[in-house]
Amino acid sequence: MNPLDRTLVQRLDLVATLTDEDRDALRALSLTHKTVAAGTDIVVENQEVHHSCLLVDGFVHRYRDTREGKRQIIAFHVPGDIVDLHSLKFEKLDHNVAATIRCDLAFIRHEELWDLCMSRPNIAAALWRETLIDGSIFRRWIVALGRMSGIQRTAHLLCELTMRLHAMNTAQTQHFHLPLTQNELADALGLTVVTVNRTLQTLKQRGLVERNRTMLTIRNWPALAQIAGFEATYLHLRNPPAMDFSEDRQANASA
Amino acid sequence: MNPLDRTLVQRLDLVATLTDEDRDALRALSLTHKTVAAGTDIVVENQEVHHSCLLVDGFVHRYRDTREGKRQIIAFHVPGDIVDLHSLKFEKLDHNVAATIRCDLAFIRHEELWDLCMSRPNIAAALWRETLIDGSIFRRWIVALGRMSGIQRTAHLLCELTMRLHAMNTAQTQHFHLPLTQNELADALGLTVVTVNRTLQTLKQRGLVERNRTMLTIRNWPALAQIAGFEATYLHLRNPPAMDFSEDRQANASA
């Protein structure tokens, strides 16, 4: 099966309306595949690039360092995302993209992508919408960083990632792979590792989520969404996943 | 003179490459004009809109309130900006847009804007790029909110607004109109009014900037940019303004 089917095509179907011809045109894109190790910088600030990078498998984050050497993570990406679609219209990048874990990537030349946009307005619209959703998520992070407490922010991030992974079927139950260290969570949340550690303990004590290394278990989605003030509309999904884990909960009750 | 010349056309010329035909096509857009009072909500969350709003004159901010009633300002807009270009591809908005002061606005129907994008790829590219720059600014705000101190954040915001106003010639010297209250600054910076007040005093004591009601005076741009860690690349301007106020400084030395 074409790797684009369960990544880019599936992703764009989540957020836009494509025709069969659009999908075929997407499948016809020529890809350059590459696998990179955890921690690899995929694209770095000020670099000039002529292709965009589709995340096929793994987990990616975008970040920037301050002059004092502190790191702020700006975004996370799940399989199916084009992690630097913005580079299509920028000469130089203003931040870095790195592989959080070992990743399978597929590169698409800008020229070819732009030609596709010109010949298929639907696809241009879908990709533009993708970059706008990116921006919508940024806005929500700004609100979280500026006006929400540590525990609210943490809950919000976990809600967002859970929903995005479920939307793409990368996660399918209340118990799934979330390959982030507390350090990475801290750098995304504008907190320190110590605080994140304590915050996660609080969330566990309250029976909301449990995290163990690379696994996350949602124990009480409604309550988690409640303290996060999470509503999925800002992800602009056409059919947001239900997030009803009651069946799982029974199945896992014995565990 | 067509109001689009000194707003949208000028703005897009700052960030993209247009032909004369592109400019003519932009000038031919049909506009609905409107003036709103300070504090007016221009578009609100969850609203469905079928036009985008060009800021002709005034000052606009975008914001969102948390469940606890705290406000976070997400973006500021200067004349020439389309303040809700993202709405072109979204059914529902995920945040609010409000007039910071009395504003002259011009509305453009989405249908007409999209037709223009289809017929003129250059304009589509320029507008897409506009939304990407919007996102780039969000990213920088995320870094500021997550990993920079109150004084650094404040300096950074002042640098950004100064540069954007100068790029559009809305401001032309070191002394210009910046119609923001300390309350609005606080809500943008994720601080409280009290802290902003003290931070501004510190900046003044150090001889960097002075703010008086609606006026801002840049006293030492290099030093201000230094503590903010400000570099203009993320604004993605084709020709960033020089920001050399040495002549002004002499002229204002007596004041």
Next chain:
DNA sequence: CGAACAGTTGACACCGCTCAACGAACGTGG
């Protein structure tokens, strides 16, 4: 003139940071 808003100042509390040490899990090579 008076209400409403914007700005200023002081005292105090607290959330989250810093520093520091230790424990647990993992991976790699001998």
Next chain:
DNA sequence: CCACGTTCGTTGAGCGGTGTCAACTGTTCG
């Protein structure tokens, strides 16, 4: 398969940047 280094996670103590609360001043405008 163990030994060991490295990364990740955990815990405690103390500090500091911002927030909170509250009072007061200054400005604008009807």
